[in-house]
Amino acid sequence: MNTVTRPRILVVGAGFAGVDCVRRLERKLAPDEADVTLVTPFAYQLYLPLLPQVASGVLTPQSIALSLRRSRKYRTRIIPGGAIGVDLKAKVCVIRTITDKIVNERYDYIVLAPGSVTRTFDIPGLTEHAFGMKTLAEAAYIRDHVISQLDLADASDDPAERAARLQFVVVGGGYAGTETAACLQRLTHAAVQRYPRLDPGLIKWHLIDIAPKLMPELGDKLGRSAQEILGRRGIEVSLGVSIDKAGPEEVTFTDGRVVPTHTLIWTAGVVASPLIATLGAKTLKGRLAVTAEMCLPGHDGVFALGDSAAVPDLAKGQEGAVCPPTAQHAMRQGRKVADNVIATLRGQQMQPYVHKDLGLVVDLGGKDAVSKPLGIELRGVPAQVVARGYHWSALRTNVAKARVMTNWLLNAVAGDDFVRTGFQARKPARLKDFEFTDSYLTPDEVRARVEGAGIDHP
Numbered sequence: 001m002n003t004v005t006r007p008r009i010l011v012v013g014a015g016f017a018g019v020d021c022v023r024r025l026e027r028k029l030a031p032d033e034a035d036v037t038l039v040t041p042f043a044y045q046l047y048l049p050l051l052p053q054v055a056s057g058v059l060t061p062q063s064i065a066l067s068l069r070r071s072r073k074y075r076t077r078i079i080p081g082g083a084i085g086v087d088l089k090a091k092v093c094v095i096r097t098i099t100d101k102i103v104n105e106r107y108d109y110i111v112l113a114p115g116s117v118t119r120t121f122d123i124p125g126l127t128e129h130a131f132g133m134k135t136l137a138e139a140a141y142i143r144d145h146v147i148s149q150l151d152l153a154d155a156s157d158d159p160a161e162r163a164a165r166l167q168f169v170v171v172g173g174g175y176a177g178t179e180t181a182a183c184l185q186r187l188t189h190a191a192v193q194r195y196p197r198l199d200p201g202l203i204k205w206h207l208i209d210i211a212p213k214l215m216p217e218l219g220d221k222l223g224r225s226a227q228e229i230l231g232r233r234g235i236e237v238s239l240g241v242s243i244d245k246a247g248p249e250e251v252t253f254t255d256g257r258v259v260p261t262h263t264l265i266w267t268a269g270v271v272a273s274p275l276i277a278t279l280g281a282k283t284l285k286g287r288l289a290v291t292a293e294m295c296l297p298g299h300d301g302v303f304a305l306g307d308s309a310a311v312p313d314l315a316k317g318q319e320g321a322v323c324p325p326t327a328q329h330a331m332r333q334g335r336k337v338a339d340n341v342i343a344t345l346r347g348q349q350m351q352p353y354v355h356k357d358l359g360l361v362v363d364l365g366g367k368d369a370v371s372k373p374l375g376i377e378l379r380g381v382p383a384q385v386v387a388r389g390y391h392w393s394a395l396r397t398n399v400a401k402a403r404v405m406t407n408w409l410l411n412a413v414a415g416d417d418f419v420r421t422g423f424q425a426r427k428p429a430r431l432k433d434f435e436f437t438d439s440y441l442t443p444d445e446v447r448a449r450v451e452g453a454g455i456d457h458p
Helices: 016-028 048-055 136-155 159-165 175-194 220-232 274-278 327-345 380-394 398-414 443-452
Strands: 008-012 035-040 044-046 065-067 077-087 092-097 102-106 109-112 116-118 167-171 204-209 235-239 243-246 250-253 258-260 263-266 270-272 287-289 302-304 359-363 369-373
Touching (some): 016 035, 077 102, 102 443, 167 258, 220 369
Antiparallel strands (some): 077 092, 116 270, 243 250, 250 258, 359 369
16 A cells, blocks of 8 residues: 655744644644644743733733643644754754653654743843743743732831842843833732831832833834833833843842842843854854745744844845744735745745834733834823723634733722732742743754664665
């Protein structure tokens, strides 16, 4: 008997890019046309822009974790783990499963959408003492931690300890850092009313960034508006400043200030997943250099997109321009890559990715927001309507939309709850404990492992 093997399509990553790619493949491919496999540690797509609202308790974690198994045409095989290396010549992806088992997965076509990890620098104590804001576990953990600082400060009779526990430092003046500081400040401001022994004046939030402007992508006017909103709330914004060193009970700024604190949240940008470094391919500022069709030059059947790929931004019309690592680009790139994979399978012409940026939204909590849809500058309630309307419409499933809308309405009517859910054990967890960036192989280790498994290079 002749056994016909269907082409194997392997998608790495279940972020905006990877999930939209898989969904498009499921809809457009015939059941017997190809096998689709997705590599991801979790069987959900995380709606990353709403993480600060999970950290502040406005939204529940489940509401922004969109199950991958709800698709009506669900037929993708999911490998629960993370890709830690790829041998492009042998067409093998090395995967570490959630049980730490290492497996070699063959493919005919691979779509690399591993996303990004938190960008860190060689700052003493940073990875040991800072929290990140990149995963659902981190957001839930930070909420527990912030509330625990209020509990511990309320119970303490030491004025110095009480003051230190009520100071919070957020590094990063981009969207993630600004929204995180704004949302968590609202949480502590509301919570302190339930702690009669605490002086509200002791609660201090610091937002710092080495850049000279807050969220420069929004433009000068909206950036200043956001800074004014934060200032009115009592958040001290320091620009042109970063961290010199971090300790368990204090943080030293580069301008010499020493801030006693037990809470350092690091959101100073992202870099491409370490998986990209295992390929031995050309990169552009750490992101994989690809064509406008999102193909890797010199390697048939290899596609890359999202945060880990430097996709040319043809809509800008500027030579060398690449798409920013935003959700709106990642989702559309995912669908375009799926179309190009199918076109390759069927011997058809691939199409380049072109998308004009729709604008930016920043939700500062409550009635405060700044937005720039289609170049129109908005502030206050109109900006908030646009921001939440955009996020709500971008949620992939109706179940997620219903949960998020219910959470928003409930929070608006009933206010916040200040309950620790148990994520914070006696042993603290920090930045280095959540993203597992030390799990990846080197190109030589990938090659040795593939050859050791008896897989020949063509």
